[in-house]
Amino acid sequence: MAQPFRLSRGGRIDRSRPVRFTFNGRTVEGFHGDSVASALLANGIHLVGRSFKYHRPRGILSHGPDEPSALLSVDRGPGRIDPNNRASVVEARDGLKTLSQNHWPSLEHDIGAVNDLLSPVFVAGFYYKTFMWPRKFWDKVYEPFIRAAAGLGKAPSVPDPDRYANRHAHCDVLVVGAGPAGLSAALAAARTGKRVILADEGPEPGGALLHDVTAEIDGRPAAEWLSATLAELDSRETVILLPRTTAFGYYNHNHVALAERITDHLPNPGTAPRERLWQVRAEQVVLAGGSHERPLVFADNDRPGILLAESVRVFINRYGVAPGRRIVFATSGASAYAAALDAKAAGLHVTLVDLRTESECGPELARLKATGAEVLTGHTVIGAKGTKRVTGLIVAPVDRAGRCGARRLLPCDCVGMSGGWTPAVHLFSQSRGKLAYDETIDAFRPGTSVQAERSAGASRGTYDLAGCLQEGFAAGAAAARSEERRNFTASPTLTGFRPVRAMPTDVDPGKVRAFVDFQNDVTAKDITLAVREGFHSIEHVKRYTTTGMATDQGKTSNMNALGIVAGQLDKTLPGVGTTTFRPPYTPVTFGALVGPARHALFDPIRTTPIHEWAEEHGALFENVALWRRAWYFPKSGEDLHEAVARECEAVRKGVGIFDASTLGKIEVVGPDAAEFMNRIYINPWLKLDVGRCRYGLMLKEDGYILDDGVVARIAPDCFHVTTTTGGAPRVLAHMEDYLQTEWPDLRVFLTSTTEQWAVIALQGPKAREVIAPLVDGIDLSPEAFPHMAMRQGTICGVPTRLFRVSFTGELGFEINVPSDHARAVWEAVWKAGQAHGITPYGTETMHVLRAEKGYIIIGQETDGTVTPDDVGLSGMIAKAKKDFVGKRSLARPDVVASGRKQLVGLVTDDPKVVLDEGAQIVDDPGQPIPMRMLGHVTSSYWSPNCGRSIAMALVADGRARQGRSLHVTTPEGFARVTVVDPVFFDPKGERIHA
Amino acid sequence: MLLIACPYCGNRPETEFRCGGQAHIARPADPGALSDAQWAEYLFIRDNPRGIHAERWNHVHGCGRWFNARRDTVSDRFLATYKMGETPQSQESNSILSTSTQAEARA
Amino acid sequence: MLEALYRTARALPLGRAPASDPACSGVQITPAGAEARFALRIRDAGASAAGLPLDGPINSVRGDDRRWIARLGPDEWLIGSDEAEADQLPAAIAADLGERAHAIVDVSHRNVGIDVSGPLAAAVLNAGCPLDLGDAAFPAGSATRTLFGKAEIVLIRHDGATPRYRVECWRSFATYVHGLLAEASLGVGETARR
């Protein structure tokens, strides 16, 4: 019979919509509205997993997000498989495949269960005490064994086909939790017309009202109030109601993160994102996240079939499922009686065992007794019977001193236990609010708020329905600054419990395994051992025993662990301390946090107007900062070196065309522009003529080179500054910082024009001939337009700032044109150049050509620790300037001391050997290790124009070592080199002035 | 993510801003006149207080302006933000303002 | 004349694509055509220049679709206009500003515009923009520099019955911004509530 444990009536499931999924290959039938856990229970399946350490059989403990044991791998189709899903929160739907975890060969017969027999050895922290001998065994034997045993499910192994979305949102009031407190808070806030977001982790708003079927509010059934409230919230456009949405992180300044699960419950998600991260900035927050029930700590309390009492009630009332036919409730408080009453009403056999004496009980006792159920007050639970399913509970009377009387076995197929309640203060604690211990509820509750936040209802320790509604409404009204007040009447809630740590027992507590943290297999005696070994801070206990560190983050275990430590040390709970809660409240997928930021949306791919042309002409590209730049243009069959050799020769013999658009550009404008330039750069600027260019070098205040680039004076009050490709943003920021904060008296304005101007570099002896027919309004003759000059005119009818500059040592032009015209101009130049053998070249050739000339590249020859003098550029420093950024630092003792690394050229003895960039340089390769390193190779290439390899290097006292031999590391050993001047080609620099 | 009140734009998310470290450290008028120790103090020594801290922020992805702020480094709460050259409107303002940037000195 | 000719030939990075609603989400994402834009910087601006108001509050925009001026900071404006106006506008502004120190820099080719409109336009933008785009915080007439994902943008909200925004970014970020807008519009109306 399908669903043998489905009750004949009741529950919020839709019995007209059956769903089928599989569990370990077996088809499980349930109804729309079921969780995987409720459907499994409806089919009598309790054994759903094996525990982390001892591989003990485990079942379903809870109905909610605090579930520690029932963790399943869920398969939603190809690429959509992930581990460690809590069966209690996965919604049953057609086509799911669920699998239990952490066992071999099967869930029923798990070899790993041998660990359970070895449990006397595998106590808390045992691994710190052993596995140390022999030393080599740790990496090879012990650790792989420990690792293989650890972990729960298997990580996904293929890329995820799902999409994830992100949404920044703002609201006046964010309400977390749509139980009675949250709903009434949202109601109060919504009525003001303010923007309200109400988020609840469940698929359906209502919280406890969904299973508290006998409750009444204002004289009507609570269900009516619930639907009326939801209807009112829905009628308001200013309210966003988010079910299946977990508020998981409370960050600074009321920044709250929510994870909305959009498609996991749908058989056909379509194009919708799987999840959406909401980053909510709320004026005010109301926390109404409810509370968690505590398990009781007794021997073998982890057997399948032993659930939390309230969860038994939820399965019966909300899902119409009987977790067992013969249920024993074990409790130290009143709320379990409500569960027992509902179980009884559902026709199940009920016995209740209460640690409290009759006199401690309230009206719940008489109510339950009136149903005919057996109630044993003043009884403890000694232990559970059964292995893969509970078969009975051993109980015994106990007096206040803890002395136990005669044992009695209560046969059962299900236990509902309750050790009291703990407010869900997680988000409050994340908001940095300090928790305050309240003895009357034996729990920490929110103390003073430090952000614009209020807690209401069970999350602040108010457990009765009327109180939750009242507090919620008041909190919502206060958050929305509403004057509206409301009183609620509601049916009374059964509340109150006697705090209990480990249940009294008549056996040696050092011998029994009473679980505190179910998932991490931490027992009461583990905690006792940790305390005995001197771990007294609760943080130490957590870390030593791992209690509270599992995927449920201690929601069911923390208070019991704390209580046991406090008892052991004879301290109060706050005397032991509580842990600070950290995000996330429940685990959140990486996908939700990443959102759409993958591949092309991970980081912008910046391309120039010439990019498509380069692609069409076979370029390969390299990433430089966010830019993608043409690296080289191989012809068919060419490798990098062949292509670059060809490109290099073409430039020196004819003409090459290069896309330099990525260079940073800044328009520096204003009456004080020259003075500003003077302060920012090491060079002098006041006397630079309009229409002339200068190579500028700028330092950070610590004296090290920040960036370089050619600067043209466009007008007396206007400079066209260029920067390196990667340096553009930081140079602009550096300039703005000084301008705004140190020299606000300077009348200067900075505007980034990096992308206004595309730059077509035309380099080589034929460069002038190529552009001559295209240029109007500029006299291109060497006399009228010398090297390091800039002219404005048009090219192909497009306005240009034409620079006569060169980073190759050849006659060259850099044609600045507005970006949207760059491709057209480029193609015109390309066409005009055909007659001259024009060759496109990429960044690799650019690097070789400039190295042949000994020009530095920021970030290659320099690395943030290099001064102008180190790279031989101290001559650029304007001697007359009293100050510029970084000047003072150049006079520090260790900056002027001898021994600094200086830029030199290196030539290998064997001209065919091309050194590795980054290779290290020594005087004597025969010296013992550690060797004294003199410096490193910064640039190294095969130079086709020199017919040999060339290299640049930073070498200690390098300039004084000219002509001397040194040794440079190679993959195999060392290569002998000679120190030379770092200008390898056209040392007199004649070609550039052609 | 902090919420920062730019004196020009109002409350904006932290990702629009760059933090510029401790505020009110004036660049010396004549660096050449300083000893190495004094120069190192200017460059590197920072208060790094546990508590109220005056710091510089730049609304780089907004109005582009630099401004100053006072923030509690324990709670991360802002006590005040104010334009360069202004004095904070805050009870806690006291001795920390003994130095100022040139901009403020002239203001 | 030549100027006018070359302007018509502008190769826009997103092409001249028609309005599109790739996700059928009711959000139109439309790359703007060729326009002129200028960055204006001045400290003591006065009331207006070349008919463009300079006294609007920071983070506001004035004008119409043909000619607008957005105040991005105390001394910074972004001006948009038809290409036809582009040749005269800087000179006209400069003439009105006279001796006051200022900078007018042509950034027509630096900036790329994308229009985003539709009832869920703000939700699409909020996929990457961390600002409050609600009617109270960001009404029509608002304009500001901000972020969209990992790109800096200028966001302008125009008048209109349905929400209408202009996103301006730098040229090389246009593909990213357009891609993220399209991605964000896909399923923007889908929620977990069904």
Add this chain to the structure above:
Amino acid sequence: MRRFSLSSLLSESLNGHRGWGRQWRDPQPKPAYDVVIVGGGGHGLATAYYLATVHGITNVAVLEKGWIGGGNTGRNTTIIRSNYLYDESAALYEHALKLWEGLSQELNYNVMFSQRGVLMLAHNLHDVQSFKRHVYANRLNGIDNEWLTKEECKEFCPPIDISGSLRYPVLGGALQRRAGTARHDAVAWGYARGADARGVDIIQNCEVKGIRRDASGAAIGVETTRGYIGAKRIGVVAAGHTSTVMAMADVRMPLESYPLQALVSEPVKPVFPCVVMSNAVHAYISQSDKGELVIGAGTDQYTSYSQQGGLHITTHTLDAICEVFPQFTRMRMLRSWGGIVDVTPDRSPIIGKTPVENLFVNCGWGTGGFKATPGSGHVFAHTLAKGEPHPINAPFTLDRFRTGRLIDEAAAAAVAH
């Protein structure tokens, strides 16, 4: 001290583990000590341990304002490596790595040092050059570090996506095989147990509120929440709180304290065999013995003592992780947390004397202090015992910021520590 061994563990298992005593005592502070160490993290405890074992100085107190190992020791991503570029750093971290290699046996406490290898991925040509520079420098310093092609990277760490489809494709990597991870808490506890056994007083819940100085200005003791404690020498090892402690002696430091975040995933079966660091995309990842993916995020941009950072730091880090490991998007973040890291202008530590007589400092480890724990403690113990630095920490002076002899690994290589 009861020796830990398999046989002691087995015999205790028959006895309900009743025989294990405290791993360290809970002593009352004495009126005075030869050396007072301010800060009971890994570095402070290691310092005490080596003072006792190497220098025979056992009249030592370690003062901890909270619980030992509760600061950055217990909050880091446990990466241990020594493949630093500069000789000074390489010597310091290699000294530490050598001590790590025998630490479990030395301490008789399994710190689970796992030499799984640290692989640093290169995503652009600049990375390639920079990593080769490291590989060569390390070779000449006797430190293992080798260049791997991208295929070799994939073979060493199969989860890596080496396809060209990444935003920043993997071009290769530098691998230090001797590098790895350790169990962070165990390091603090092991040193504490070892130091305690030799007479060192480990005093928790004892916050230093002042540093007392004599007429000459020399430090002579500390005011604490548990009373005044005299000291012949004081070593401040207070990480993010160093500026605050040093201010008690009127010493201003070149330090700023930033929040540093990290996170772990839910535990899964072994899937990640080593540590991978990726500077271009700013992320690092490994898998703990427990099965959690351990992921390091960056610092926030502002100074803070809140141990809490912004969500955008977390999301950016996971963007990067999922870009290189796209199969992990369905994994879940289980826990995130923050530490307070003290950062110097050159991002290298300061270990040595201060302008105040008898007052010594060990700080500025930034985001990379855990890996140095044994070496840091070892050389700082030497410094405290002799009054002069050990040759290994001699370059790491406070004075280098005056002279300009900075040790700027990060600037040199854009390598995150």
